[in-house]
Structure formats: C-alpha cells, structure tokens
Amino acid sequence: xxxxxxxxxxxxxxxxxxxxxxxxxxxxxxxxxxxxxxxxxxxxxxxxxxxxxxxxxxxxxxxxxxxxxxxxxxxxxxxxxxxxxxxxxxxxxxxxxxxxxxxxxxxxxxxxxxxxxxxxxxxxxxxxxxxxxxxxxxxxxxxxxxxxxxxxxxxxxxxxxxxxxxxxxxxxxxxxxxxxxxxxxxxxxxxxxxxxxxxxxxxxxxxxxxxxxxxxxxxxxxxxxxxxxxx
Numbered sequence: 383x384x385x386x387x388x389x390x391x392x393x394x395x396x397x398x399x400x401x402x403x404x405x406x407x408x409x410x411x412x413x414x415x416x417x418x419x420x421x422x423x424x425x426x427x428x429x430x431x432x433x434x435x436x437x438x439x440x441x442x443x444x445x446x447x448x449x450x451x452x453x454x455x456x457x458x459x460x461x462x463x464x465x466x467x468x469x470x471x472x473x474x475x476x477x478x479x480x481x482x483x484x485x486x487x488x489x490x491x492x493x494x495x496x497x498x499x500x501x502x503x504x505x506x507x508x509x510x511x512x513x514x515x516x517x518x519x520x521x522x523x524x525x526x527x528x529x530x531x532x533x534x535x536x537x538x539x540x541x542x543x544x545x546x547x548x549x550x551x552x553x554x555x556x557x558x559x560x561x562x563x564x565x566x567x568x569x570x571x572x573x574x575x576x577x578x579x580x581x582x583x584x585x586x587x588x589x590x591x592x593x594x595x596x597x598x599x600x601x602x603x604x605x606x607x608x609x610x611x612x613x
Contacts, residue, residue: 441550441577443534447510448582450502459536459550466536468493472558474538475569476548488540489554491533497579498527507582512553515575517588517600520553522567524581530563531556534576548574 443462446454457465470489477485494510503524511521526532535543535554543549553573557564588595 443551443577443579445497445501445579445581447580448504448507450504455497455501462492462534462536462551465492465496466490466534468496468531468533470531470533470535470554470556470559472554472556474554474572475557476572486558487538489533489535489552490537490540491535491552491554494527494532494534494579497534498524498581501581503581509582511580512573512576513578513580513588514573515577517590517595518573518575519600520567520571520573522571526563526566530560532563545575548572551576 441459443457444454445457449455468491470491471486472489473484474487475483477483477487498510507524509521510524510527511519513519522532533554535552536550537543538547538552543552553571553576555563555567555572588600
C-alpha cells in the first residue's frame with residue numbers, strides 16, 4: 383500500500399522533448415541535461431511546498447462517530463505520545479529497510495482498544511473505519527480491535543515514522559504474535575497517514591480543500607491502483 387505520485391515536471395520534460403523531436407535537429411546532451419536540472423528544481427519546490435502545508439507538528443487525529451458522548455475526540459501528536467505505551471513486535475508487510483520479509487520490528491503506539499474505552503462505544507456498533515490523509519479507508523471489526531493489540535504506531539524501532547514510510551501515524555497489526563490477523567487483515571489494512579477513526583456507521587464527511595465528501599461521494603470515484611517500489 384505504499385503510495386507515490388508523479389510530479390508535474392515529468393510532463394514538462396515530455397512536452398519539451400516532443401517539441402524538440404518535431405524539429406529537424408535532435409536534442410543535444412546539453413539540452414537534455416538542462417531539462418533534467420529544471421525538472422529536479424521544480425520537483426524540489428513542489429516537495430518543499432507540500433512539506434510546509436502539513437508538518438508533523440500540525441497533525442491531528444480525530445476519534446468520532448457512534449461514541450457515547452457523541453463529541454469528537456481531537457488528539458495532537460503530543461497527546462498521542464502520552465498514550466503510546468503499547469509495544470508490538472511483528473513483521474511488516476511494507477518493510478523497505480530489510481530484504482528479509484520475516485524481519486521483526488518493534489512498533490510503539492496507542493492501542494485502539496484504549497481509545498475506544500476512553501470515548502465509549504454506543505450499543506450495536508460492529509465496525510470501526512480508519513481514514514487516511516489521502517482518503518484511503520479500512521474497516522475493522524470492533525471485536526477484533528478489542529481483542530488484539532492493534533495499534534496506531536508512532537515509532538518503529540525507536541524512531542519516529544516518517545511521511546515517506548507512512549507516518550506520522552501508521553495502523554499496525556501484531557502479525558507475528560497472531561498469524562490469523564494476517565489472513566483476515568492483509569497488508570492493505572496497514573493504513574498510512576492516519577487522521578480519523580470513525581466508530582460505527584455514521585456518515586463519513588471527508589474535507590478536501592473547501593469540499594466535503596460523503597462515503598457515497600467517495601464510492602463514486604473511479605478506483606486507481608499504483609504498484610511502485612518505494613524506499
């Protein structure tokens with residue numbers, strides 16, 4: 383479930399190369415190097431703007447939905463750190479730091495069961511949905527969240543989880559201790575960039591800029607799958 387995106391400078395390169403190809407002379411090595419350097423500079427500017435728009439210090443995690451008090455619980459990273467007392471040692475399906483897929487990592491984070499106990503769960507709730515900053519969603523059985531140490535990880539091997547590795551909040555499952563979870567919740571359930579936990583089936587309202595999208599709106603979007611090697 384690693385996610386990458388292609389930046390606009392690539393389109394710029396292609397359009398310039400097409401323009402050059404239409405001429406009688408082929409682009410020289412100097413022309414191509416100039417285009418490459420321009421693309422690198424523009425891509426760096428895009429990355430810098432993105433980093434400025436959403437720094438880890440600004441990150442918030444919201445627990446909402448069919449809770450007993452019906453009022454959203456908003457937690458910043460400092461508050462989550464204070465709750466991050468649960469450790470899980472497990473292999474990771476998105477491991478990019480070790481060639482051995484069975485390598486065991488130490489994840490430290492907040493047990494979902496602890497959060498659910500804190501907010502209280504309304505009667506008849508069966509599922510909990512996790513929403514990422516990029517609108518990715520995964521729904522997990524409430525019973526499993528209460529039974530197993532499934533956590534919102536803030537650190538891996540005592541290091542904060544970077545944005546490029548799915549951080550700062552990363553839903554993690556104890557595969558090594560409970561192998562049955564890997565079958566029921568495969569790698570696509572390891573949600574990156576977590577922003578929301580929705581208890582029950584309350585309508586999802588995802589804000590994208592000035593727009594607000596419901597679950598119905600999201601389901602109408604054409605699904606896109608990207609398989610890329612990241613790391």
